[in-house]
Amino acid sequence: MAEKETLSTVEILEEIPEVDISDSVRDFAGQNGDYYVREFKKIQSSQSGYCWTFNIASAAFGPLWATARGLWGLFWIFAVCEMVLLVMLGSGLWSDLGADKFERAERLQANYETMLERAATAREAGDEEGAQSFEKRSENLVRAREKALAEGAALQAGGTNLMIIAIVGLIILKVFEGCSANIAYERQYSRWRGDRTVRSDFNWAIGALGVAIVSFVYIVTLLRFTTSNPSELITDFPIGNQYYLAIASWIDYWFDLASSNFAFLFQGVSRGIRIILDGVETLLVGTPWPVVMAIIVIFAYRSAGARVAVFTAAALAYIAVLGYWEKSMATVALLGTASFLCVAIGIPLGVLFARNQRAFNFGRPVLDLMQTLPSFVYLIPIIAFFGTGKPPGILASMIFGLPPIVRLTTLGLRQVPKDVVEAARAFGATNTQILRNIEIPLATPSIMAGVNQTILMCLSMVVIAALIDAKGLGYDVLVALQYAAKGQGILAGVAILFCAIVIDRVIQGKFKDTEKGG
Amino acid sequence: MKHEEREVVIELKNAWKIFGEQADQAMQAVKSEGIGKAEVLDKYGAVVGIADCSFNVRRGEIFCIMGLSGSGKSTLVRHVNRLIEPTSGEIYLLGEDVMKLSTTALREMRAKRIGMVFQHMALLPHRSVRDNVAYPLEIRGESKSRRWDVSQHSLSLVGLDGFEDRFPRELSGGMQQRVGLARALASDPDVLLMDEPFSALDPLIRRQLQDQFMALSEQLHKTTLFITHDLDEAIRLGTRIAIMKDGRIVQIGTPEEIVTNPADDYVRDFVQNISKLKLVFAHTIQVPINEYKPQEGDDLSRSPRVSQDVDLDYLIDVAVKTNQPTVTTDDDGKDVGVVSKDRLLQGIRDGK
Numbered sequence: 001m002a003e004k005e006t007l008s009t010v011e012i013l014e015e016i017p018e019v020d021i022s023d024s025v026r027d028f029a030g031q032n033g034d035y036y037v038r039e040f041k042k043i044q045s046s047q048s049g050y051c052w053t054f055n056i057a058s059a060a061f062g063p064l065w066a067t068a069r070g071l072w073g074l075f076w077i078f079a080v081c082e083m084v085l086l087v088m089l090g091s092g093l094w095s096d097l098g099a100d101k102f103e104r105a106e107r108l109q110a111n112y113e114t115m116l117e118r119a120a121t122a123r124e125a126g127d128e129e130g131a132q133s134f135e136k137r138s139e140n141l142v143r144a145r146e147k148a149l150a151e152g153a154a155l156q157a158g159g160t161n162l163m164i165i166a167i168v169g170l171i172i173l174k175v176f177e178g179c180s181a182n183i184a185y186e187r188q189y190s191r192w193r194g195d196r197t198v199r200s201d202f203n204w205a206i207g208a209l210g211v212a213i214v215s216f217v218y219i220v221t222l223l224r225f226t227t228s229n230p231s232e233l234i235t236d237f238p239i240g241n242q243y244y245l246a247i248a249s250w251i252d253y254w255f256d257l258a259s260s261n262f263a264f265l266f267q268g269v270s271r272g273i274r275i276i277l278d279g280v281e282t283l284l285v286g287t288p289w290p291v292v293m294a295i296i297v298i299f300a301y302r303s304a305g306a307r308v309a310v311f312t313a314a315a316l317a318y319i320a321v322l323g324y325w326e327k328s329m330a331t332v333a334l335l336g337t338a339s340f341l342c343v344a345i346g347i348p349l350g351v352l353f354a355r356n357q358r359a360f361n362f363g364r365p366v367l368d369l370m371q372t373l374p375s376f377v378y379l380i381p382i383i384a385f386f387g388t389g390k391p392p393g394i395l396a397s398m399i400f401g402l403p404p405i406v407r408l409t410t411l412g413l414r415q416v417p418k419d420v421v422e423a424a425r426a427f428g429a430t431n432t433q434i435l436r437n438i439e440i441p442l443a444t445p446s447i448m449a450g451v452n453q454t455i456l457m458c459l460s461m462v463v464i465a466a467l468i469d470a471k472g473l474g475y476d477v478l479v480a481l482q483y484a485a486k487g488q489g490i491l492a493g494v495a496i497l498f499c500a501i502v503i504d505r506v507i508q509g510k511f512k513d514t515e516k517g518g
Numbered sequence: 519m520k521h522e523e524r525e526v527v528i529e530l531k532n533a534w535k536i537f538g539e540q541a542d543q544a545m546q547a548v549k550s551e552g553i554g555k556a557e558v559l560d561k562y563g564a565v566v567g568i569a570d571c572s573f574n575v576r577r578g579e580i581f582c583i584m585g586l587s588g589s590g591k592s593t594l595v596r597h598v599n600r601l602i603e604p605t606s607g608e609i610y611l612l613g614e615d616v617m618k619l620s621t622t623a624l625r626e627m628r629a630k631r632i633g634m635v636f637q638h639m640a641l642l643p644h645r646s647v648r649d650n651v652a653y654p655l656e657i658r659g660e661s662k663s664r665r666w667d668v669s670q671h672s673l674s675l676v677g678l679d680g681f682e683d684r685f686p687r688e689l690s691g692g693m694q695q696r697v698g699l700a701r702a703l704a705s706d707p708d709v710l711l712m713d714e715p716f717s718a719l720d721p722l723i724r725r726q727l728q729d730q731f732m733a734l735s736e737q738l739h740k741t742t743l744f745i746t747h748d749l750d751e752a753i754r755l756g757t758r759i760a761i762m763k764d765g766r767i768v769q770i771g772t773p774e775e776i777v778t779n780p781a782d783d784y785v786r787d788f789v790q791n792i793s794k795l796k797l798v799f800a801h802t803i804q805v806p807i808n809e810y811k812p813q814e815g816d817d818l819s820r821s822p823r824v825s826q827d828v829d830l831d832y833l834i835d836v837a838v839k840t841n842q843p844t845v846t847t848d849d850d851g852k853d854v855g856v857v858s859k860d861r862l863l864q865g866i867r868d869g870k
Contacts, residue, residue, distance in 0.1 A: 420640050423634065437642075
């Protein structure tokens with residue numbers, strides 16, 4: 001019986017015996033096992049883990065040794081360094097550095113001779129003045145030729161220097177290859193002991209792959225850098241831009257088709273958003289400013305305390321004094337509508353993703369795409385389908401603002417303790433009851449963090465939304481940007497910042513509140 | 519009324535649970551070829567949770583299922599209310615075939631007939647103690663006033679009056695588990711399923727709760743399926759005990775049967791260190807009076823007389839007050855056996 005097995009008595013030894021790794025290293029290394037046994041023992045007995053060990057095979061074959069031994073990381077380091085040095089060596093050795101200068105000197109020499117001939121002919125003809133001018137020109141040509149020759153020589157000498165540097169570099173690299181090989185290989189061995197999927201043994205097939213990669217890369221690269229006129233095949237991608245135009249116009253065609261055929265759908269969406277937005281806007285802009293201001297400050301006080309309330313009052317005063325009141329309220333309405341729609345769509349979507357793994361697998365890359373796609377890219381289809389104005393601006397904000405609420409809802413629901421859900425099920429709760437009574441309440445902190453994130457994401461889109469005529473504070477920033485009006489731009493920017501801080505503080509205050517109250 | 523005559527409340531017949539994607543194929547292979555646990559894992563990548571488990575629990579019994587962690591006892595108890603679906607087998611609860619219940623009927627049964635207590639309490643952290651206890655009733659759609667009445671009563675049963683408006687996190691582990699028990703009792707179920715309810719508590723609190731639970735059980739007569747990894751607990755509480763190993767039930771019996779007559783080495787190993795004083799009775803160790811060979815100085819006429827149904831604990835009390843062997847009597851007061859001090863010592867050690 002395993003539970004009661006008594007420990008056999010262990011003999012206490014005077015000296016701790018050495019662990020024998022020989023057989024396992026031989027297993028691991030395959031070829032040349034004994035050599036690696038020796039070297040690994042040396043490395044393992046050094047205190048720093050680094051010691052003088054030199055692997056001749058690695059020094060000689062560098063990247064090829066590394067691939068055959070399965071050390072891909074080392075392979076890339078070796079291969080890239082070797083390639084750079086070989087290109088240097090090659091261009092020193094074969095390419096005619098200074099060749100064009102020497103050519104020019106020859107041309108100048110020929111011109112000089114012609115000039116001298118002309119001078120002679122002129123003198124014979126009795127034209128002393130002309131002859132002198134030709135001689136003067138020939139003297140200039142001599143100077144130019146000497147300069148060209150000197151430059152050519154300098155370049156040639158530079159080529160020699162390059163060669164010397166490359167050779168020295170190659171020697172250093174070879175020494176490094178020899179020294180680092182065993183240390184890296186020993187690390188691989190240590191990994192292999194715990195994880196047998198780590199490559200071991202000497203593998204000819206992979207080694208051959210290494211040879212193929214190395215020779216292909218080296219040859220093509222050397223061709224490119226050392227010959228004066230490399231073939232077009234290796235400098236330019238062989239396909240032209242005929243596909244580009246074809247595909248672009250094909251996309252245009254489908255966009256046009258979709259926007260004309262589904263116009264009713266897009267208009268419907270626009271109109272729906274418009275209705276919500278109008279409501280919010282009337283509430284914020286239509287209501288007299290003292291009322292709105294007082295309500296915001298009181299709300300801030302109730303949810304986040306006196307300090308936030310004072311800050312809120314100051315921020316609102318800034319906005320109002322600088323004449324941004326209406327624009328700010330328009331921006332808040334825009335962002336409020338966008339956030340409201342995000343939450344209304346995002347929470348159910350998050351619940352779906354938490355419940356259904358397949359939906360989650362499908363949805364996750366879409367969410368990633370929505371967050372990583374530069375916003376200008378999705379402005380294009382939005383303009384194509386929805387035109388410009390506020391509803392498309394809200395849609396653009398939603399694309400950016402939706403992912404956090406979906407993600408954090410899913411995360412929150414997944415973090416609900418399984419045993420509590422099981423208990424509810426054991427007492428006969430339906431799925432809906434479990435969701436309403438247990439999962440949603442327990443996921444609330446996470447969901448609230450998602451709401452906060454979503455609002456701030458939407459706010460960060462106000463300037464970009466202004467690009468498609470969504471107006472508001474973003475428009476002021478945009479105009480300032482166009483005319484390089486620093487003052488205006490910064491004032492409007494700070495107004496946006498204040499909106500963001502007030503919203504963030506108020507919501508976080510509220511959220512902490514619910515956390516405390518339990 | 520003896521337990522054997524009461525109605526069967528919970529019955530499992532040949533229940534199997536195999537976890538894994540190829541569970542059904544594995545199940546077929548087990549049935550047709552009789553392959554073992556290791557082969558199932560090897561061939562189908564499936565894990566046998568419980569294997570061929572059958573037992574029944576009668577009304578008012580506390581049926582303990584005892585096994586080490588990983589033996590499948592928690593999986594087994596979840597079959598009774600189908601929190602886990604068996605791969606094969608039959609389950610009956612209060613005469614109904616649980617496997618044939620519709621989703622709604624199953625929910626109904628869980629809500630009205632079964633109360634469950636969990637190892638880690640599984641209280642709802644965002645609700646007060648009262649709302650936790652009342653949650654089963656809330657699921658059933660009872661009115662708020664009724665919920666408050668019942669939870670108040672239920673909490674008083676477990677001695678937690680005055681804690682109604684606290685939150686679970688404000689209570690100690692022992693108190694939390696009493697809330698768990700109160701919650702299980704709130705819907706006045708016929709059956710209690712207790713999944714290692716006291717395992718997470720320290721020994722002192724555990725003993726208190728065991729005592730409290732036994733007292734409650736005597737009062738309420740709930741049929742109880744009690745899961746534990748602690749044989750002492752099983753023996754203290756259980757009317758009968760099933761011992762599980764590797765998903766199989768290796769022995770079912772009363773505590774005395776288990777201790778005095780273990781089915782195999784596994785069980786024997788377990789019961790070795792269990793105190794037999796309260797489990798073994800005089801009739802088990804007595805030598806029949808006509809086979810008794812008196813030692814020097816014995817005079818059975820001066821011996822104390824006790825019923826043959828007393829336990830060893832009692833026998834020790836009697837034996838220390840005399841230098842004579844103890845004589846046991848049957849229900850009619852007739853002398854039937856003798857327990858010498860040597861025999862008593864042997865009985866204390868071996869249980870027979």
